[in-house]
Amino acid sequence: MHSVPLVNSGGGQPGPGNAGWNGARPAANPVLLVRELVKEYKVGDGTVTALRRVNLAVFAGQVIAVRGRSGAGKTTLLNLIAGLDDPTHGLVVLFGHDLAKLSERQRTEMRRTELGFVFQAAHLVPALTARENVEVPMRLAKVARTERERRSHEALSLVGLAEREQHRAPELSGGEQQRVAIARALVHAPRLVLADEPTGNLDSHTGHAILDLMRNVAHQAGIAFIITTHDPAASAMADAVYDINDGVLTPGQR
Ligand SMILES: Nc1ncnc2c1ncn2[C@@H]1O[C@H](COP(=O)(O)OP(=O)(O)O)[C@@H](O)[C@H]1O
Ligand SMILES: [Mg+2]
Numbered sequence: 001m002h003s004v005p006l007v008n009s010g011g012g013q014p015g016p017g018n019a020g021w022n023g024a025r026p027a028a029n030p031v032l033l034v035r036e037l038v039k040e041y042k043v044g045d046g047t048v049t050a051l052r053r054v055n056l057a058v059f060a061g062q063v064i065a066v067r068g069r070s071g072a073g074k075t076t077l078l079n080l081i082a083g084l085d086d087p088t089h090g091l092v093v094l095f096g097h098d099l100a101k102l103s104e105r106q107r108t109e110m111r112r113t114e115l116g117f118v119f120q121a122a123h124l125v126p127a128l129t130a131r132e133n134v135e136v137p138m139r140l141a142k143v144a145r146t147e148r149e150r151r152s153h154e155a156l157s158l159v160g161l162a163e164r165e166q167h168r169a170p171e172l173s174g175g176e177q178q179r180v181a182i183a184r185a186l187v188h189a190p191r192l193v194l195a196d197e198p199t200g201n202l203d204s205h206t207g208h209a210i211l212d213l214m215r216n217v218a219h220q221a222g223i224a225f226i227i228t229t230h231d232p233a234a235s236a237m238a239d240a241v242y243d244i245n246d247g248v249l250t251p252g253q254r
Helices: 074-081 104-114 130-140 145-158 174-186 204-221 232-237
Strands: 032-043 046-058 063-067 089-094 115-118 192-196 224-229 240-245 248-251
Touching: 032 074, 046 074, 063 204, 063 232, 074 089, 074 192, 074 224, 104 115, 115 174, 130 145, 130 174, 145 174, 145 204, 174 192, 174 204, 192 204, 204 224, 204 232
Parallel strands: 046 248, 063 224, 063 240, 115 192, 192 224
Antiparallel strands: 032 046, 032 089, 240 248
């Protein structure tokens, strides 16, 4: 595991990993490039087309909102970006690597070190404290205890939960639980976080606070986010908005 600090020290100076942030589009290569992506599922004798020639580029520290109804293709898109499934046609280039050319092992390693995942439900272990929940991925990766403690504290501070570290999951509100899940997704300093309807279980006020939090983290830490949602208001906090309809991705209006 690398031990890149979650937040660049030096008052938000752009670091090597997020050169050019500060509102300007970074000149660096995109974190993610999706080209003419098509996904068809065989179902019985028929075919379901979940993605139709999707194109997308995401740069360091950018927050992308993808709005779409249930069944529009949001989860399929995130699964292909994460290399969890293979496209029928088209290309996913993640951190400069064409996923089709990586082995399963290399993809797994890339997911473990460079990607973060947030889902609709927080999926915390109820018997563990907030801090211990955030440490789970680092325990699996055999990170030393002092390093785990330092990083989990840093990640929980980043999501504004430093004072709740010792609370167990059931002692936290829904929004707080989701913030712990975000801290857990950030603790290994990923370059891209895939958040699949992260506000789907929250009331709109709490949901908006979570979206704001993700935007702040993205801009502070230079981490890119792709956030799917069916909340039309999500567009307000994103750097770029797309709509997905029946597998067709188009630039969205705010
Ligand atoms: N594993 C699968 N096998 C067959 N069809 C699928 C599978 N996964 C998704 N689909 C279909 O692809 C379409 C897009 O699904 P999905 O990406 O889950 O949409 P969303 O996340 O926007 O709700 C839907 O019509 C869905 O039924
Ligand atoms: Mg979905």
